[in-house]
Amino acid sequence: MKLYTTIFFMLCLFISAVSWISFRSPKTHPIQFVVPKGWPQPVYDFKNNPVTEEGFQLGRKLFYDGRLSKDGNFACASCHQQFAAFATYDHNLSHGYNNSFTKRNAPPLFNLAWQREFMWDGGINHLDLQPLAPITDTNEMAESIDNVLKKIKADTAYKRMFTAAFGDATINTQRMTKALSQFLVMMVSSNSKYDRVKRSEDSFNLPQRLGYEIFQKKCVSCHTEPMFTDYSYRNAGLPVDDFLHDYGRMKITHNAADSLKFKVPSLRNAQQTFPYGHDGRFYSLMDVFNFYRKDIVQAPATDSLLRHGMPLSNFEIGQLTAFIYTLTDSSFLNDKRFAPPGYESRMPVPVKDIHKN
């Protein structure tokens, strides 16, 4: 009888142990992706890569990790700085491995969940694929995917974080890029003054309002609201740079009609993302406006909307600038969720106000 009791007891123990293991499903905390009011539905497939707190934090760590580059110096964040709306502040071409320049101006990163193709020429067709290009390009991070994975696998913190995000400790290209995407899709910039005005929470002053009216007449057909780009590729009449020889979209499509076409950049946060253009040739908005009113090159592939140039008076340029500054989203530029991991704990403790109490 004692034997049976023991067997029964052991059996119970075994069953509970097994159920404890099998029911201990990975506890991830889903993050709701909120589509701002009045915006279109995002194109990113969230079903294939649902965003969780664990995946987001893993992506954040990867984004700020220099080990993704060959010499450890170039994290994604070195060319995509938060205070510059994740572009490179004050640099036309960013700096890469071994004192090299990149070939193009680092685009700002926000509202990527709505973007179907990436890079100035649209060569990359999925957000998950995007990080592989800068990681492997010899003048950017100059590393091989295999080596990056090797370095990451050697780090126990990553083992823990991959397990938390994906259920087991497998580390591969797919999971690494999915985690990066989870971080990147959450970068939504939708709280500029413009947005607040649209939500009737704020109002434009006179120059901003006049600038908005000029914008709607002269700029909106390419810089479509609410993204301030229609994501098309256009030849804006820029002369080709005789060192870079960058013909843009044509490199991807091999179609002469796509000569010198580059993706229309969003004007959101334009105040922070200077210099402008695919090669950063314009150091200020004034340079851009001057180009449009004086220097457009009329070639066969030049956009039909610029066939007759783009007249802009000094007055209009002033008002347009005032409007474009309303697209600056300070809450996005300062959002701690997108700051380096551990940023909050490294902040200095506020000094006590001696005048109080």
Added chain:
Amino acid sequence: MQAINDTSVQECDATGDAIKRYSRTHKKIFLLFIIICFTVIANAQYNITLTFKNTVGEKQLNTDSSYTNQSGETFTVRNFRYYISNITFTDSVDNRLQSYSDEYFLIDEKEEASKQVSLSTSLKHITGIEFLLGVDSIKNVSGVQAGSLDPARGMFWTWNSGYVMAKLEGNSPVANTPMHAFSYHIGGYKTNENAARKIRLSTFVITAALENISITADILKWFAGMHTIKIADIAFCHEPGKPAMQFADNYANMFSIEVVK
């Protein structure tokens, strides 16, 4: 009395019903058993192994040897890899098909194990094999894949998203390049630039007893066939486009079934 009688009649009926039901259930179970038996027999699984053999003409590919193509150019091969996907077996005797739609194999000359592709099939008389040399367009636009399609395998373009369907690299004295190297990374999935090719091999019947199919890939076919390609003219092909399409038209004919045993 009447009432009791009625009850007994009912009871009798009930018992009869029960017997009938019982035997019916048994019949059903028996039938089910028979069906299961037939299904098992019909769906008996065989393991078919496709063995890929890379050759240059009649000769076995050897990375130390020198070969000559149809234009009289000598060359050596350093690296030869290609994707095989969307394999379908046909059984024209039983008029059935079996597809392996989500299995992608990277055949690599340097990796012996990669040249053996094992598939489980229920077909009894395989009369033909179809497969795609390359990766279908859906996988080219679906983000980062794992396994043999992992971009870390070095068969993926990161600057212009897409898989390299096949890679052939080596040296030739006629190659007008540093170290006389030639390098063909053939890829592209878009309309008019699609370098994947549907391959149909169907000149035999194999039965369950014949479970090893040997498929030969002849590198010489890359240089001649629909287009004559000289290494002296094209030593590099590293993007989708016209030269890649010409190579693809040629390599579409590189496969043949050599031995069935």
